[in-house]
Amino acid sequence: MPSTSFPVPSKFPLGPPAAVCGSGETLGPSPPAGGTMKSAEEEHYSYVSSNIAPGLPLTVAHPSLPAPCHDLQTSAPGVSAAASASHPSGYGGAVDGGPSGYFLASGNVRPNGAPALESPRIEITSYLGLHHSGSQFFHDVEVEDVLPSSKRPPSTATLNLPSLEAYRDPSCLSPASSLSSRSCNSEASSYESSFSYPYASPQTSPWQSPCVSPKTTDPEEGFPRGLGACSLLGSPRHSPSTSPRTSITEESWLGARTSRPPSPCNKRKHGLNGRQLSCSPHHSPTPSPHSSPRVSVTDDTWLGNTTQYTSSAIVAAINALSTDGSLDLGDGVPVKARKTALDHSPSVALKVEPAGEDLGTTPPTSDFPPEEFSSFQHIRKGAFCDQYLSVPQHPYPWARPRSPTSYASPTLPALDWQLPSHSGPYELRIEVQPKSHHRAHYETEGSRGAVKASAGGHPSVQLHGYVDSEPLTLQLFIGTADDRLLRPHAFYQVHRITGKTVSTTSHEAIISNTKVLEIPLLPENNMRAIIDCAGILKLRNSDIELRKGETDIGRKNTRVRLVFRVHIPQPSGRTLSLQVASNPIECSQRSAQELPLVEKQSAASCPVLGGKRMVLSGHNFLQDSKVIFVEKAPDGHHIWEMEAKTDGDLCKPNSLVVEIPPFRNQRITSPVQVSFYVCNGKRKRSQYQHFTYLPANVPVIKTEPSDDYEPALTCGPTRQGPSPLPKPCYGQPLATPPDPASCLGAGFPPCPQRSTGMSPPPSSSPKLHDLSAAPYSQGVASLGHGHLGLQRPAGGVLTGQEAPRPTGVHPGSPQLPPPALLQPQVSPQLSSCCFPGHRPALCPNSPSSPPPPGAQEPACLQPCSPTRPSAMGHQQHPLPKVPRSEPAAARPLLPPEVREDSNHSLAPIPVTVKREPQELDQLDLDDVNEIIRNDLSSTNIHS
DNA sequence: ATGCTGGAAATATAC
DNA sequence: CAGTATATTTCCAGC
Numbered sequence: 001m002p003s004t005s006f007p008v009p010s011k012f013p014l015g016p017p018a019a020v021c022g023s024g025e026t027l028g029p030s031p032p033a034g035g036t037m038k039s040a041e042e043e044h045y046s047y048v049s050s051n052i053a054p055g056l057p058l059t060v061a062h063p064s065l066p067a068p069c070h071d072l073q074t075s076a077p078g079v080s081a082a083a084s085a086s087h088p089s090g091y092g093g094a095v096d097g098g099p100s101g102y103f104l105a106s107g108n109v110r111p112n113g114a115p116a117l118e119s120p121r122i123e124i125t126s127y128l129g130l131h132h133s134g135s136q137f138f139h140d141v142e143v144e145d146v147l148p149s150s151k152r153p154p155s156t157a158t159l160n161l162p163s164l165e166a167y168r169d170p171s172c173l174s175p176a177s178s179l180s181s182r183s184c185n186s187e188a189s190s191y192e193s194s195f196s197y198p199y200a201s202p203q204t205s206p207w208q209s210p211c212v213s214p215k216t217t218d219p220e221e222g223f224p225r226g227l228g229a230c231s232l233l234g235s236p237r238h239s240p241s242t243s244p245r246t247s248i249t250e251e252s253w254l255g256a257r258t259s260r261p262p263s264p265c266n267k268r269k270h271g272l273n274g275r276q277l278s279c280s281p282h283h284s285p286t287p288s289p290h291s292s293p294r295v296s297v298t299d300d301t302w303l304g305n306t307t308q309y310t311s312s313a314i315v316a317a318i319n320a321l322s323t324d325g326s327l328d329l330g331d332g333v334p335v336k337a338r339k340t341a342l343d344h345s346p347s348v349a350l351k352v353e354p355a356g357e358d359l360g361t362t363p364p365t366s367d368f369p370p371e372e373f374s375s376f377q378h379i380r381k382g383a384f385c386d387q388y389l390s391v392p393q394h395p396y397p398w399a400r401p402r403s404p405t406s407y408a409s410p411t412l413p414a415l416d417w418q419l420p421s422h423s424g425p426y427e428l429r430i431e432v433q434p435k436s437h438h439r440a441h442y443e444t445e446g447s448r449g450a451v452k453a454s455a456g457g458h459p460s461v462q463l464h465g466y467v468d469s470e471p472l473t474l475q476l477f478i479g480t481a482d483d484r485l486l487r488p489h490a491f492y493q494v495h496r497i498t499g500k501t502v503s504t505t506s507h508e509a510i511i512s513n514t515k516v517l518e519i520p521l522l523p524e525n526n527m528r529a530i531i532d533c534a535g536i537l538k539l540r541n542s543d544i545e546l547r548k549g550e551t552d553i554g555r556k557n558t559r560v561r562l563v564f565r566v567h568i569p570q571p572s573g574r575t576l577s578l579q580v581a582s583n584p585i586e587c588s589q590r591s592a593q594e595l596p597l598v599e600k601q602s603a604a605s606c607p608v609l610g611g612k613r614m615v616l617s618g619h620n621f622l623q624d625s626k627v628i629f630v631e632k633a634p635d636g637h638h639i640w641e642m643e644a645k646t647d648g649d650l651c652k653p654n655s656l657v658v659e660i661p662p663f664r665n666q667r668i669t670s671p672v673q674v675s676f677y678v679c680n681g682k683r684k685r686s687q688y689q690h691f692t693y694l695p696a697n698v699p700v701i702k703t704e705p706s707d708d709y710e711p712a713l714t715c716g717p718t719r720q721g722p723s724p725l726p727k728p729c730y731g732q733p734l735a736t737p738p739d740p741a742s743c744l745g746a747g748f749p750p751c752p753q754r755s756t757g758m759s760p761p762p763s764s765s766p767k768l769h770d771l772s773a774a775p776y777s778q779g780v781a782s783l784g785h786g787h788l789g790l791q792r793p794a795g796g797v798l799t800g801q802e803a804p805r806p807t808g809v810h811p812g813s814p815q816l817p818p819p820a821l822l823q824p825q826v827s828p829q830l831s832s833c834c835f836p837g838h839r840p841a842l843c844p845n846s847p848s849s850p851p852p853p854g855a856q857e858p859a860c861l862q863p864c865s866p867t868r869p870s871a872m873g874h875q876q877h878p879l880p881k882v883p884r885s886e887p888a889a890a891r892p893l894l895p896p897e898v899r900e901d902s903n904h905s906l907a908p909i910p911v912t913v914k915r916e917p918q919e920l921d922q923l924d925l926d927d928v929n930e931i932i933r934n935d936l937s938s939t940n941i942h943s
Numbered sequence: 944a945t946g947c948t949g950g951a952a953a954t955a956t957a958c
Numbered sequence: 959c960a961g962t963a964t965a966t967t968t969c970c971a972g973c
Contacts, residue, residue, distance in 0.1 A: 439948080444968060449947050499946075541966070542955090555956075555965065589949085590965065683964070948973085955966070 412567055412577060415477060415514050416487035419565065419579035425465035428566050428578040431528065432460040436597055436619065440492055440538035440560075440587035450497040450532050451562065451585065459582065461564045462528035463521055472566050474529050476506075476517040478536060479563035480552075481584035486563060488514035490544050491554040492587060494562075495535035506533040521566060536560065536587055558588035559687075584687070596620045596678035596686040603660070605671065605692035610662035616689075621656040622680050623648045629661055629676040629691065640664045644676065663693040670695065 413419060421428050434451045441448040453459050461474060478492040493515040496508045507518045517534055521527045541554025562582040567575045583599075586592045600617040616627070631640040642661040650657040656678065663672065675688035 441947090442967060446946060446948095497946095501946090538967090558965095588965080589951095946973105948971100950970085950972105951968100952970090953966100953968070955964100957964070958962080 412575065415479075415511055415516070415563075416485070418485055419577050421578055421580040422465075423576055423578060426568060426576065426578055427464040428564060428580045429462055429464060430459060430562075430564065430580055430582050431462050432457065433583050434459040434531075434562055434585055436583065436599055437586045437592040438536055439589045439592060440536040441495070442538050442540070447495060447497060447535050450502065450535050458530050458532035459562065460528060460530045461580070462526065463566050463568075463578070464527070466521075466523075466527050466568065469523050470569070471523060472521045472527070472568060474519040474521045475565040475567075476519060476531065476534055477511075477514050477563050477565075479561045479581055481559035481561045482557070486561065486579075486581055488512070488563075489560050490547075490550055490552050491539050491541060491557060492560045493537045493539065495537040497533045497535045502533045504530055504533045531562070534562065536585070538587060556591075558591050559584045559586050561585065592619075594620060594680070595684050596622075596625055596680050598678055598686050598689050601689055601691075604690070605694050606660045607696050608663040608666045608668060608672075608693045609696055610660040610693075612660045614658050614660050616656040616658065616678065617654060618656075618678070618686070619654060620680065621651055621653055621678065623651050624680075625651065625656055626679045627656065627658040627676055628679055629674055630688070631664070631672065631674045640674075660691075666696060668693065668695050 432453045432455075435454040438451045439448050450458060463472065463474070466472070476494055478489045478494045479486045480489045494508075494517045495515075496506050496517055498506075504519055509516045509518055515537075519529045519531070519533065521529055539554075544550055544554055545552075561584055563579060564581070565577060565579045567577045570576050586595070586597065596618065597620060598616050598618040602615040603612065606612050606614075625646065627644040627646055629640075629642045629644055630638050633639045640663075642664070644661045645659040647657045647659075663674070665672075672693045674691050674693060676691050677688050678686040
């Protein structure tokens, strides 16, 4: 099929497309490629939609849903919108945020979207700013400038790439690009689905736009492919496998990029080298097969080659597109990869990204394939925003007409915004939680299937309170599961599963570098969807970490949450957005087999005297497992640590009985939140579980602590009571998510919505706090600890779980926290920040950069308003906040506790401070510092 | 033949 | 800087 499309190799026409849009153009290209390519059927759904989306309103609602359709819609629009918006604002985030809140009124703009979209375009500007890096996306121009011609051209389209890459991050472009490439590359192999994304592109990020557009669109599927196509180009060599590498391109580009050099790069390269070849710049590498994927990376590198690439890439791409493309690719690529690749060739292409880049730049144009492009283009243009989504989507003929719907809102809230799970009569709830373990698959592997429910079957989500007859679209993406605010996970992407065993139709879309699965919610099904179409794809850490804007590290950052969103059109013309996150899911093979996991705890609280027994339910408990209770200071330091007695005889792999130790201070007058974790050895610790000590005398009533949990937990409803077993507290958890409602809430703090309603409520408020707190805490803690969450103690908010992270998984986060947090959340801000400076990267990175809090915050506030996009709010908070939040969350809490603690005096029990924790923290810190360093260095370079 | 797994070797990183 | 411990990725093989 595709081939045809390809037709133009030039295809890369993407370029053209892009052109269309302007920035979008970039996208355009991609789409084409992708779109076309795609193959398939599956995709088509998407495609269609996508396309539509832009054009159409998503809304989707419509019946169309029926199938595929919906796809598009929604998301896209929203996204786009947002994206666009963002740009303008700044970075993406902003954009979104900008918008307003959730609701957005789409109305305004949206519906048509067009208008709105355009605005978004603005983004372009941004890009520019970004420039290259950022630019990735678009930039054709930019690219050109920057890049050597050779490269560019080929790549041209470039944009695409970005997009692809984009997958996630927006961050920075440039670097990203490289990254992306990698990603791409890698993907390539895998690709298929994924591909679409370009992952890499981190940059893209920025706004989405970049990404968005291109990718977005379709990401996946089609579009993406498009991208892919592009990529392909790039890849040339790789094409086969490597193609992906395209990345190379990127890297090459970068040259600078180098900056990043950081480890990742190195690693990769090495890797490549080692393995494949790579390295070399050119493709040469091509290396081997498999590796190929990686190789790509290597390639990436390399550079200069770009040119070469280009051509070759192009060729490759073409081939690919053509169909199959198979051809080429073949080479190195491992079988699997190949297959995929081929099929997807497009995908591959995508991967190529690099090429994309180039391409992007260039020319696009031309070629576009057929109609589609046009379509796309149109769409895009119109939409803009759409970008994301749409684009890709496809043009395919098939595509259906979309309906119209509604979707309007261009401005859907950014994915890193915290949204409530319920508002007014509506509640988005996860009826069946996913299993706590799901081994994610790499691009180089075949799918490992859909996420399943612990009791068999699959997770299910239902929207309660919706009485309209219009179908809606349920969005699903992979979110983080750490104690910071919920945001798209940089190292994991949702993977659409199709086949005989899948009963739920779905469509992929890429929003701001994050793959989003769109699933129809039909009134006839009581607005309930069985999620049997969602797998989890793991992106190589090295590919993601190189992205410029990326501040998180992948190592030991293997837990995710399924995040569901639904956008409900309101009579007022606005759109109400609800979100709920699942319990955490451990995606690492190793971690799943070795790390203890606490799913439930029979008690959530107990009087300071302790002595009660608590039953922990979970996995990987050993006879010698230890349960450590910890009280953390706001800054993350462990004020008190106590090993609880366990009954070895009663220990089973799935359950552990512990005796709650007495708290160090028997005189507390208010509940104190502490944490505990199960330790199977040095680096084998479970996540932190929340626990609350109650004043001995006081009959405390509050439940707050539990709030979040409570629902879930409830465990100790009373707290004290250890009831055996209560529910699952989800200990893990990440907290929030667990509860449906809660989850969101947390995020938002600001938000009104929830808050409004909720705030008061335990959960909500708490949550909010949590979130904020958490971030901060971490921030504060700076490092390691992070967990401050605990602190919240008072509040009882439990964040979810934190992990005792020995590792530092989040390391980055913690420290970076600020940055990291910022980015995500703040997006807007960041965006803005970034934009201006480009440095998006900087923002993130620079720790220092504290974000312009002011700005952000403001934003936040707005969001807060219920309707609004809380997004901002939280985003901001996070960022700027570090400070703030902390204050808010942490401090509040702290005060009490802290005081007491500090006083110790009170505390009868001597406080024992373990160092380990600290060590851990240190580790984290180190990691963080390293990251920061890298970022800075890269930054400098750029500058 | 394909997709989904579970295992585990090969690598890459962290200590 | 080398060696060891861990974590991540890639491969294999079975169903």
